[in-house]
Amino acid sequence: MSLSLNGLSLAMLYFLIAAGFSLIFGLMSVLNLAHASFFLWGAYSGLAIFTTTGNFTLAVIGATIVGVIMGLLVEYLTLRPLYGNHLFQILMTLGLLLVFEELVKLIWGTTILGFPRPEILTGSLVILGRYFPVYRLFIIIAGIVVFIAVYLILNRTKIGITVRAGVEDEGMVQALGIDIRKVFSGVFGLGAGLAALGGVIGAPFLGVYPELGFEMLVPALIVVIIGGLGSFHGSFVGAVIIGLSQSFGGYFIPEFALAINVALLAIVLLIKPTGLFGIEGGH
Amino acid sequence: MKNLLELENVHTYIGQYHILQGISMEVPEGAVTVILGRNGAGKTTTLETILGIKPPSKGTVRFKGEDIHKLSLHNIVKKGIGYVPEDKRLFGTLTVEENLRLAERNKQDFHRERRELIWDLFPDLKRAWKRPASTLSGGQQQMLSIARAMINDNSIMLIDEPSMGLAPKLVQEVMSAVEQMKGLTTVLMVEQNLKVAESVADRCYILDNGMIVYSGDIKELVKDEELQNNYLGVTV
Secondary structure (H helix, E strand, O other), rough: OOOHHHHHHHHHHHHHHHHHHHHHHHOOOOOOOHHHHHHHHHHHHHHHHHHHHHOOHHHHHHHOOOOOOOHHHHHHHHHHHHHHHHHHHHHHHHHHHHHHHHHHHHHHHOOOEEOOOHHHHEEEEEEOEEEHHHHHHHHHHHHHHHHHHHHHHHHOOOOHHHHHHHHHHHHHHHHHOHHHHHHHHHHHHHHHHHHHHHHHHHHHHOOOOOEEEEHHHHHHHHHHHOOOOOHHHHHHHHHHHHHHHHHHHHHHHHHHHHHHHHHHHHHHHHHHHOOOOOOOOOO | OOOOEEEEEEEEEOOEEEEEEEEEEEOOOOOEEEEEOOOOHHHHHHHHHHHHOOOOOOEEEOOOOEEOOOOOOOHHHHHOEEEEEOOOOOOOOOOOHHHHHOOOOOHHHHHHHHHHHHHHHHHHHOOOOEEEEEHHHHHHHHHHHHHHHHOOOEEEEEEEEEOOOOOOOOHHHHHHHHHHOOOOOOOEEOOOHHHHHHHHEEEEEEEEEEEEEEEEEEEHHHHHHHHHHOOOOOOO
């Protein structure tokens, strides 16, 4: 039970990174390796706000806003001139990933920093005679709430319909009189904000250190591919699979934890090359 | 009749290929104008040039008296142009309703009225309202593609080969929709099938190798077998 809870907490953090990662790739064909930096900066900026104010809610909101602003700036300043040029995009986002990590080292140093859990989220709950750490439950609930909220936006609002249509055929969206650039910026900002949110709520669970972003990048990539590039609910399902496999694999055969995830990836790709929920022919 | 759309000495390249080689065209308001020609003559490129998908390297595209060839695609469309592409390009994962909702850009009252009109014209779409577009038949998809352009108060509709790949009965249905549009808007349509074109068109142009080789009344063309043989490769 504890392993499942641990796996699901991890899954929600993977989901928060992977959701934006996947939508950005689906919509703009940009494999944004710097996406993990938003998670990293969410953790550090959240910690900075929390140490200054002592208010966890403020830290969560502030870190998410930092992520959104970073996302908008990265899209506008560095990726907009490179749309359509995949090689340059990968080089640019890889470069940004390194720069953002180095900036963190410059500002906060290289040591692991602790992010104290807020008073209200410490301790355990006893349900049916079993102990459940409150903070893990909080991460799982936060992840599910975000999933439902974004799912409703994508399925019930015109903005959401536009994003889903853009994932299929952005050229035709423009031919309906919609400025796809604005949609790109919006999704990039939202995706970065979700990753930063993942960073700040994951920080008390994972610790805060400069390599945190890079460490989250590989599982997030696996989640995105398993779920299907461009599929929002795919990234949720993929995250649950990888979170649980990471948790159980890491406990029983720790030296093979990553290998199990890669094997899962290979199996999914062999059975369904577009990923579990990927769109056939989508870009 | 006033011209709604005018092309003047338009040249368009795709990569290194010179596709449109100085075409000039006038589309009168309220009429159905058809562009005919063989495969590869530049018909689709003409529509894409008007829309800014393939902007011209030289020449002018004027819509309602305003030069639009330097504007971006979405800004050109917002001037009041509906587009029905050759391959339909529906959003397969979106339902019929969502495909139409995405296209809506006028006032809600207007769309409510237009939905009624679309349901009258294409009852199939009403029945499939909540179904993903990918589950529709080829004919239904063409209807949805036309309906998507009709949902707005567009001044002109650019329709690319609506009869392509459809059974004769469906072609008739689609053409009767185009006929109905006549009263609502101006139509510029690309078509390869002269018989289909003749049933709705007032005026026509023939494109050959990126140049206009005939312009005039479609009835004159129907009578002129030599012209048909030379540029269309078929006779009616």
